[in-house]
Amino acid sequence: MINETALLESRTLREGVGARTDVLDKVKVLSLLPDGMHVTTAMVAAYFNVTAETVRQLKSRHLEELTSHGVITLYGADLDEFKRDVLSRYPGSYPQPRSSLTLYSRRAVLNVAMLLRDSEVARQVRTYLLDMEYIARTGSAGNSGQRPSAYPDDLDAHIDRRITNVLGKAVVPMLNALIETAGEQRRDLISVREDMRRAQRRLSQHQQRLYRLERERGQRPLAGVMAAMDAMNWREFEQHVAGLLRRDGCTGVRVHGGSGDRGADITATAPDGRRIVVQCKNFAPHRSVWSGEMQKFIGTMTLHHAEVALYVATCPFSQEAGAIAVQAGVTAVHRGLLEAWSAGTALPVLRRGAL
Numbered sequence: 001m002i003n004e005t006a007l008l009e010s011r012t013l014r015e016g017v018g019a020r021t022d023v024l025d026k027v028k029v030l031s032l033l034p035d036g037m038h039v040t041t042a043m044v045a046a047y048f049n050v051t052a053e054t055v056r057q058l059k060s061r062h063l064e065e066l067t068s069h070g071v072i073t074l075y076g077a078d079l080d081e082f083k084r085d086v087l088s089r090y091p092g093s094y095p096q097p098r099s100s101l102t103l104y105s106r107r108a109v110l111n112v113a114m115l116l117r118d119s120e121v122a123r124q125v126r127t128y129l130l131d132m133e134y135i136a137r138t139g140s141a142g143n144s145g146q147r148p149s150a151y152p153d154d155l156d157a158h159i160d161r162r163i164t165n166v167l168g169k170a171v172v173p174m175l176n177a178l179i180e181t182a183g184e185q186r187r188d189l190i191s192v193r194e195d196m197r198r199a200q201r202r203l204s205q206h207q208q209r210l211y212r213l214e215r216e217r218g219q220r221p222l223a224g225v226m227a228a229m230d231a232m233n234w235r236e237f238e239q240h241v242a243g244l245l246r247r248d249g250c251t252g253v254r255v256h257g258g259s260g261d262r263g264a265d266i267t268a269t270a271p272d273g274r275r276i277v278v279q280c281k282n283f284a285p286h287r288s289v290w291s292g293e294m295q296k297f298i299g300t301m302t303l304h305h306a307e308v309a310l311y312v313a314t315c316p317f318s319q320e321a322g323a324i325a326v327q328a329g330v331t332a333v334h335r336g337l338l339e340a341w342s343a344g345t346a347l348p349v350l351r352r353g354a355l
Contacts, residue, residue: 002097002141008114008115008117008126011065012066012287013110014114017114017129017130018069018107018110018111018114019107019233019234019235020107020110021107021109021110023048023110023128023129024106024109024110024113024125024266025126026128027125027128028047028121028122030106030109031043031046031047032046033086034086034087034101035085035086035284035286036107036284036286037055037105037283037284037287038103038104038105038286039103039104039109040101040102040103040104041055041056041102041104041353042095042121043104044104044109044112046110047109047121048113048116048119048121048122049119049120049121050116050119051116054116054118055112056114058115058116059071062111063301064237065111066104066108066112068103069105069107069110069111070104070106070107070108071102071103071104071108071212072102072103072104072293073098073100073101073103073288073290074097074101074102075099075100075292076319077100077291078254078290078291078292079097079099079100079101079292081291081318081320082101082290083096085099085288092259096246097275099322103325107234110125112131113125113126114127114129115127126201147230163338186268193261211226217218217322226285226335226339228260229252229282229285229314229338229342230282230321232284232285233280233282234280234295236281237280237282237314238255238265238266238280239255240342241265241266241267241278241280241312242268244341244342245266245268245276245278245350248271248277248346248350249270249271249350250268250269250270250271250349250350251268251269251271252267252269253267253268254266254267254268262299263279263296263297263299263303263304264277264279264303264304265276265278265279265280265301266278266280267304270307270308270349270350271350274306274307274309275304275305275306275307276294276306276308276309276310276350277300277301277304277308277309277310278309278310278311279297279300279310279311279312279314280312280313281293281311281312281313281315282314283314283315284314284315285314285315285335286315287315288317288318288321289311289313289315289316289317289321289332290316290318290320291318291320291321291324293321293326294317294324294325294330294332295324297309297311297330298324298328298330300303300353301328301330307310308331308349309328309329309330309331310330310331310333310347310349311325311330311331311332311333311335311337312338313332313333313334313335314335314338315334315335316334316335317332317334329346331349333347
């Protein structure tokens with residue numbers, strides 16, 4: 001099993017488990033801003049019980065890594081837009097930033113947990129994360145004679161099985177032995193034994209219910225094309241977009257991903273030979289792609305000598321971001337267009353001879 005020190009020291013290991021953001025809420029509820037996607041520096045500090053300055057110093061030391069996982073700093077028009085569209089929904093609940101605002105995605109918060117040494121909450125997140133990863137890799141619940149779990153990522157079910165196993169194989173037999181030799185405490189011990197047996201039965205029933213619910217959830221079809229994409233993580237979403245490019249006749253489709261892509265998640269060649277560069281963002285539907293994010297991608301176009309630039313997102317584009325995309329020749333594939341593309345309608349810009 002990976003140890004905690006290795007996780008703190010190895011970015012490669014952190015990348016390998018960076019998508020398991022669900023562990024955050026299992027250790028402590030992470031409060032989000034009204035957009036449902038981000039937290040501020042102060043909110044990150046409150047979650048880990050550290051100072052905001054500690055978080056800022058960590059960000060400064062690991063800026064490139066944290067940026068690749070969703071840390072952004074808003075200025076100017078982007079900041080004004082975020083305050084208007086998000087913070088204004090709950091006036092007075094959040095401090096109004098003056099010149100800039102740094103935002104962390106859930107993935108970035110998990111990344112902080114894997115870097116922050118002097119926080120008990122961060123340590124608990126790392127421990128939970130490594131336990132989940134071990135169970136997922138081995139498919140083991142600690143007893144080779146038990147039926148493997150249909151949902152090995154669920155550590156709660158694993159704990160239930162461990163407790164049930166301890167009660168059945170250790171606690172109850174020990175009480176039986178005490179009852180055989182006890183005198184006046186015999187009645188109390190019998191009562192305790194019955195309590196243990198009831199707890200064991202309840203845990204077993206709870207485990208069976210969890211198994212049944214997870215199996216039913218896995219068999220339930222997703223409602224529509226976009227529902228399927230909303231359920232994807234970022235890696236799956238990039239693979240989905242790559243599959244659409246291949247379906248429409250593009251060749252040399254390569255998914256880069258990670259922090260070394262220099263801003264290009266996917267590169268490919270169009271049917272007529274033009275070079276394609278794609279940025280993928282699987283944001284929540286109520287989120288918007290902001291102008292600063294679009295401007296950053298425009299720099300990527302030049303770096304990769306793009307002849308066709310696609311910014312594919314599971315959400316809308318802000319008005320300013322859309323205007324910048326038109327001016328720079330970027331095809332902004334918003335949620336509605338993405339749904340049509342996924343359902344079989346080819347993007348006009350990919351057709352042979354398209355301008």
